[in-house]
Amino acid sequence: MTGDAGAAAGGEGRRRVSEAEVRRAAAALAEGAILAHPTSTVYGLGSLDAALDEVIAALKGRPTDRPLLRIAANVEALLAAHPSLVWDDRADRLAKALWPGPLTLVLHDGTAAGLAARVEGHPSIQAVLERLGPATMSSTSLNRTGSSPARTPDEVRAFLADLAPVEVPVAFLDAGPLPPSPPSTILSLLEDEPRLLREGAVPTLRLVEALGREPVR
Numbered sequence: 184m185t186g187d188a189g190a191a192a193g194g195e196g197r198r199r200v201s202e203a204e205v206r207r208a209a210a211a212l213a214e215g216a217i218l219a220h221p222t223s224t225v226y227g228l229g230s231l232d233a234a235l236d237e238v239i240a241a242l243k244g245r246p247t248d249r250p251l252l253r254i255a256a257n258v259e260a261l262l263a264a265h266p267s268l269v270w271d272d273r274a275d276r277l278a279k280a281l282w283p284g285p286l287t288l289v290l291h292d293g294t295a296a297g298l299a300a301r302v303e304g305h306p307s308i309q310a311v312l313e314r315l316g317p318a319t320m321s322s323t324s325l326n327r328t329g330s331s332p333a334r335t336p337d338e339v340r341a342f343l344a345d346l347a348p349v350e351v352p353v354a355f356l357d358a359g360p361l362p363p364s365p366p367s368t369i370l371s372l373l374e375d376e377p378r379l380l381r382e383g384a385v386p387t388l389r390l391v392e393a394l395g396r397e398p399v400r
Contacts (some may be wrong), residue, residue: 198359211315211354215231217242219325219339220311220360222254223285223304223385224367225332227380229254229322235351236321242346244328245267250296251321252287254303255281256312261300263317267293269384273372273394278302280393283368295375307358324366334361370398 212218217230217239228239229251235246255261258278262270269291277288292298300319303309312320324332324343333339336357343379344354368383370390377398379387391397 187383198357200310200356202356204356205307205310205314207371208311208354208356211352212315212320214352216352216354217349218311218320219343219353219355220308220322221305221361222308222367223283224364225334225361226325227322228325229320230351231315231318231320231348233321238349238351239321239323241348243323243326245323250298251297251323252300252301253319254308254322255310255319256309256315258282258304260312260317261319262320265292265298267301268298269372271372273377275389275396277370277393281385281389284304285364286390287367287369289369289371289373289380291373296370299369301367305358307356311356332366334363336360 192254208220212231215232217228217235220227220229228242230239233250238249239251240247241294255264264266274288274290277286282302285304287291287301289297289299303312312318325339326332335340336352336359339355343355346353364384366381366383368385369381371380379398379400387397
């Protein structure tokens with residue numbers, strides 16, 4: 184990944200993120216920090232350690248009993264980090280057609296709720312994840328539950344400045360203002376019929392083209 188890791192790609196982000204910033208963000212995650220980071224839709228909060236999901240949820244005022252989305256640099260890293268995932272033909276077709284990008288898949292992982300996951304499309308956080316090898320990090324929109332997600336660095340900094348003190352360090356990867364976007368599309372593959380849980384940035388027509396059928400709602 185070159186020094187253009189954070190350059191606009193498909194309209195994502197307007198600020199170039201340097202290799203030094205990518206290295207610092209990857210190092211912060213590896214050392215156990217929470218990272219405020221860009222995604223292909225909004226800014227998010229996440230960490231490598233799933234044990235910090237409850238801490239991150241509490242910072243948002245979100246219920247702490249639900250696991251967070253996991254994001255990866257590529258499918259190989261996702262499957263290596265989560266070997267219990269059920270990766271069937273539907274998941275493979277969707278991934279080949281629509282990842283990296285704002286499509287979240289809910290997949291069987293041996294738990295009742297399954298695992299929500301995606302290969303993230305923003306080049307800056309992709310570059311960070313690539314430095315970390317076969318790993319995934321959690322990601323949830325950076326906002327108080329019920330308020331609009333942060334799309335600008337100023338909104339991120341205002342949120343972070345208002346946080347109650349936490350023992351875990353919180354770092355920020357600044358990729359500049361993010362353009363307006365719907366939230367990610369969420370599709371569950373937990374049932375025989377793919378189920379659309381949330382319409383979003385990936386149009387339903389693209390799902391139909393990848394799957395060969397329309398998901399149920």
